[in-house]
Amino acid sequence: MSFLRALITRTRAAAVLAGLLALLFLAGAATVSAVRADATPHPATTVTVTVGDGNGDGRIDEDEPGWDCRTMGNRVCGTDTRH
Structure with missing residues (x-):
């Protein structure tokens, strides 16, 4: 045992x-x-500064200083007369 x-x-x-x-x-x-x-x-935290952004919202809209009508949006510069 x-x-x-x-x-x-x-x-x-x-x-x-x-x-x-x-x-x-x-x-x-x-x-x-x-x-x-x-x-x-x-x-790293990055801060994007958009040159030409008139109102500082982070994107360049039409009628702001950085807008390029030849490459942005509908690519129509001036008044669009087509209907």
């Missing part, structure tokens, strides 16, 4: 040790992945 009890005790100790090692490995892996996630640079 003493041999069986010793075998059970050793098996239980080995199972507890294996569980602790697995927990330690998972905690280490989580820490490494968290450090790698924080180490990645974040994209």
Whole structure:
């Protein structure tokens, strides 16, 4: 009976040790992945300045200084006489 009890005790100790090692490995892996996630640079915030934007809304509309009737909109410069 003493041999069986010793075998059970050793098996239980080995199972507890294996569980602790697995927990330690998972905690280490989580820490490494968290450090790698924080180490990645974040994209810089960019501010777009549109030259010719008369009212500052971020886009150039018709009748603003930056409007080019040859390349923007319906490409009609001046008064459209077609109906």
